[in-house]
Amino acid sequence: MKDFDIEQYLPHLSIDCVIFGYQGKELKILIAKSRFGKRSWNLPGGYIRKTESIEKAASRILNEKTSLKKIYLEQFKVFGDKDRIVKSSLKKTLAQELHKFNPKIFTTKVIDWMTSRFVCIGYYALVDIQKVQPQVGDFDELLEWRSINDIPQMMHDHTEITLEALEALRQNFDQKLIGFNLLPDIFTMKELQELYEAVFERTFSNNNFQKKMLDLNVLVRLEKKYTGAQNKAPYLYQFNRKK
Amino acid sequence: MKDFDIEQYLPHLSIDCVIFGYQGKELKILIAKSRFGKRSWNLPGGYIRKTESIEKAASRILNEKTSLKKIYLEQFKVFGDKDRIVKSSLKKTLAQELHKFNPKIFTTKVIDWMTSRFVCIGYYALVDIQKVQPQVGDFDELLEWRSINDIPQMMHDHTEITLEALEALRQNFDQKLIGFNLLPDIFTMKELQELYEAVFERTFSNNNFQKKMLDLNVLVRLEKKYTGAQNKAPYLYQFNRKK
DNA sequence: GCAAAAGTGTTAGTCTTACACCCATGA
DNA sequence: TCATGGGTGTAAGACTAACACTTTTGC
Numbered sequence: 001m002k003d004f005d006i007e008q009y010l011p012h013l014s015i016d017c018v019i020f021g022y023q024g025k026e027l028k029i030l031i032a033k034s035r036f037g038k039r040s041w042n043l044p045g046g047y048i049r050k051t052e053s054i055e056k057a058a059s060r061i062l063n064e065k066t067s068l069k070k071i072y073l074e075q076f077k078v079f080g081d082k083d084r085i086v087k088s089s090l091k092k093t094l095a096q097e098l099h100k101f102n103p104k105i106f107t108t109k110v111i112d113w114m115t116s117r118f119v120c121i122g123y124y125a126l127v128d129i130q131k132v133q134p135q136v137g138d139f140d141e142l143l144e145w146r147s148i149n150d151i152p153q154m155m156h157d158h159t160e161i162t163l164e165a166l167e168a169l170r171q172n173f174d175q176k177l178i179g180f181n182l183l184p185d186i187f188t189m190k191e192l193q194e195l196y197e198a199v200f201e202r203t204f205s206n207n208n209f210q211k212k213m214l215d216l217n218v219l220v221r222l223e224k225k226y227t228g229a230q231n232k233a234p235y236l237y238q239f240n241r242k243k
Numbered sequence: 244m245k246d247f248d249i250e251q252y253l254p255h256l257s258i259d260c261v262i263f264g265y266q267g268k269e270l271k272i273l274i275a276k277s278r279f280g281k282r283s284w285n286l287p288g289g290y291i292r293k294t295e296s297i298e299k300a301a302s303r304i305l306n307e308k309t310s311l312k313k314i315y316l317e318q319f320k321v322f323g324d325k326d327r328i329v330k331s332s333l334k335k336t337l338a339q340e341l342h343k344f345n346p347k348i349f350t351t352k353v354i355d356w357m358t359s360r361f362v363c364i365g366y367y368a369l370v371d372i373q374k375v376q377p378q379v380g381d382f383d384e385l386l387e388w389r390s391i392n393d394i395p396q397m398m399h400d401h402t403e404i405t406l407e408a409l410e411a412l413r414q415n416f417d418q419k420l421i422g423f424n425l426l427p428d429i430f431t432m433k434e435l436q437e438l439y440e441a442v443f444e445r446t447f448s449n450n451n452f453q454k455k456m457l458d459l460n461v462l463v464r465l466e467k468k469y470t471g472a473q474n475k476a477p478y479l480y481q482f483n484r485k486k
Numbered sequence: 487g488c489a490a491a492a493g494t495g496t497t498a499g500t501c502t503t504a505c506a507c508c509c510a511t512g513a
Numbered sequence: 514t515c516a517t518g519g520g521t522g523t524a525a526g527a528c529t530a531a532c533a534c535t536t537t538t539g540c
Contacts, residue, residue, distance in 0.1 A: 010255045013362060054323030054362060078321055078364050080297030119256060119297060121321050190492080207494070208530065224537095231491040232537035433519080450521065451503065473512040474518040 004105050006113045009047040014120045015058050016045035016079075016158065018165035019066065021129030022182040026147040027198045028129065029162060030065065031154065032140040036101065037094035039141060042155040043162065045120070058123045065143070067133045072126040072181040076168035079157060080119040090155060091115050124165040126181035173199055177218060180239040188225060188234040189213065247348050249356045252290040257363045258301050259288035259322075259401065261408035262309065264372030265425040269390040270441045271372065272405060273308065274397065275383040279344065280337035282384060285398040286405065288363070301366045308386070310376045315369040315424040319411035322400060323362040333398060334358050367408040369424035416442055420461060423482040431468060431477040432456065 019030040031041050046061040048054055055073070062071050085091065095115055098106040134143040146152070151162060173179055179195055193209045213219060220240050224233040262273040274284050289304040291297055298316070305314050328334065338358055341349040377386040389395070394405060416422055422438055436452045456462060463483050467476040 010360070010362065012253045013256055048323070048362070050360060051325060053325045054321060056325075057323075075321060078297060078318055080291070080300075080364075082294060082296045082299075117253070117293060119253065119291070121323075188492095205531070206492080207532095210493075212529090226538085228539075229491080230489070230537095230539035232493070234492060431519090448504070449519080450505095453520075455502090467510095469511085471512075472518080473510095473516070475510040475520070477519055 004110060006110055008049055010050055011113060012116060012118055014045055014047055014118045015054065015061055016043045016120050016122055016161055017058065017062055017065075018043060018122070018124040018162055019062065020124060020126050020165075020169060020182060021132065021145055022195055022198065023129045023145065025194050025198055026149070027182075027195075028145040028147050029151070030132070030134060030143060030145055031151075032065075032137070033142050033144070034155070035139055035141045036097040037090045037155075040090065040155045041152045041158070043158045044137075044143075054121060058121075062123075062125050064137065065135055066127060067135055068127060068131060072178060074124050074168070074172065074178075075121060076124055077122045077161075077164050078119060079122060079161060081157070082117065084120065085115060085118045085156060120161070122161050122165060124169055126169075126178055128182065128184055130184060170199060177216065186222065186236050186238055188236060190234060192237070247353060249353055251292055253293055254356060255359060255361055257288055257290055257361045258297065258304055259286045259363050259365055259404055260301065260305055260308075261286060261365065261367040261405055262305065263367060263369050263408075263412060263425060264375065264388055265438055265441065266372045266388065268437050268441055269392070270425075270438075271388040271390050272394070273375070273377060273386060273388055274394075275308075275380070276385050276387070277398070278382055278384045279340045280333045280398075283333065283398045284395045284401070286401045287380075287386075297364060301364075301368075305366075305368050307380065308378055309370060310378055311370060311374060315421060316366055317368075317411070317415065317421075318364060318366055320365045320404075320407050321362060322365060322404060324400070325360065327363065328358060328361050328399060363404070365404050365408060367412055369412075369421055371425065371427055373427060413442060420459065426482075429465065429479050429481055431479060433477060435480070 021028045021030065030044065032044055033039060033041055044061065044065045046057065046064070048057040052060070054075075058073055058075075059071065062073065063069065095111045098111055098114075099108070129145065134145075136143055148162075148166060151159065153159065154162070169178075173196075179192070179199070182195060183191065189210050190206075192213060193204055193206065196209070197203055218240050220238045222236040222238055225236050226233045264271045264273065273287065275287055276282055276284055287304065287308045289300065289307070291300040295303070297318075301316055301318075302314065305316070306312065338354045341354055341357075342351070372388065377388075379386055391405075391409060394402065396402065397405070412421075416439075422435070422442070425438060426434065432453050433449075435456060436447055436449065439452070440446055461483050463481045465479040465481055468479050469476045
């Protein structure tokens with residue numbers, strides 16, 4: 001572990017990211033299991049350098065976890081309860097373990113800084129899950145993609161943050177045509193429909209869905225996809241980013 | 244002016260409020276002219292006490308400016324460019340004037356604190372303009388309601404913040420039925436329509452507008468309003484907050 | 487030819503928009 | 514009785530949802 005210089009970062013302000021991916025007809029988020037404290041789950045997050053914008057900070061944090069360069073990112077809410085971190089039951093255990101782990105880095109000063117009050121800016125990210133290579137960070141035991149229907153209990157208010165992110169995602173999904181960020185570059189209409197079904201937790205009828213999507217004028221129809229199955233081969237589509 | 248103890252507040256984090264009101268068929272915002280620096284216009288804002296939530300802080304700041312207790316408030320975006328305040332052309336003049344004005348309060352330490360990098364949480368508020376008694380603060384020369392079509396140039400990125408607030412307001416206006424916060428308790432359909440026309444900067448046809456509003460099932464029709472004009476007396480309506 | 491799944495067409499229903507009309511009010 | 518502006522009715526059009534149907538594919 002490198003040094004951790006609290007002077008580099010804005011105090012009392014953090015970023016937490018809800019990273020959405022899509023796989024096996026399920027909407028998933030990337031969460032981390034902590035190496036410390038009660039080994040509880042938490043959202044990837046980090047601090048803001050004094051020399052970078054909050055958007056840059058969010059990008060950097062995401063890049064550290066996913067090793068992706070360009071990521072679709074959206075700020076969705078600030079969480080600023082006065083007891084957010086301070087009153088957490090984990091605080092004490094965490095502080096002790098961090099100090100024991102590396103007393104040179106985790107001095108009392110650093111631990112006080114880390115466990116002080118934090119206002120947290122919530123971002124959600126949409127990624128092509130195939131392209132992500134999760135990077136286990138210094139504080140993580142492991143990273144895991146978990147279905148939004150199977151989210152474990154998480155640290156602090158991270159469960160609440162996740163639910164708010166999901167709500168914001170649904171709100172923006174149609175309006176901003178952001179769904180394509182969750183898919184590979186090329187996909188079938190069925191796959192796109194299944195993504196929508198996973199996000200909204202409901203079914204759509206195939207013909208009306210197709211009509212709606214094609215009417216948006218953002219899809220380019222490519223050649224057919226012959227899978228070897230004994231049925232009509234579906235067309236492949238690509239998102240037309242120029243529009 | 245009272246003391247200003249920077250230790251009470253979270254550093255590098257501020258709140259700016261875009262306070263919307265409605266009067267004379269115009270959507271307006273409450274802005275302040277600074278006593279210091281280049282006497283430029285700015286949005287009402289303030290800092291967050293270490294002992295209060297960000298929502299409480301926003302409420303408090305709004306209460307200080309409007310003397311209203313319960314205000315409709317919505318967080319809409321965080322502004323976190325790295326040079327937000329620091330690179331402002333006003334910084335130097337402001338610092339000098341503040342120090343000259345009251346060197347006991349505005350020590351170098353305080354001024355450094357105030358002119359350091361700030362991440363700003365944007366809130367917008369909706370108020371019944373009739374009920375507001377604007378309170379000129381320590382930093383204000385005056386407060387003024389200005390039409391959204393007549394916003395002067397403002398400090399830092401406050402013009403951008405205002406535009407983003409307006410966009411968020413329009414986005415939420417229909418969905419969350421928040422318009423009623425801008426009107427008196429009792430109003431005519433015409434008045435409600437004119438409010439919508441001011442917000443969206445377009446006209447609506449009276450019958451379709453009425454139909455749409457009544458279909459929402461949130462309006463209670465009261466007695467007629469006899470104005471003395473030689474035409475049919477319009478009904479008065481009230482927003483049904485129970486629903 | 488047959489089953490499976492993709493793709494298309496048609497209709498009914500709902501919501502939106504535009505136009506026309508009637509009604510209460512006070513001079 | 515008339516001008517004014519408030520309130521209502523209706524029909525056309527657009528959009529949505531539900532149903533049925535045809536086409537392609539490999540066995």
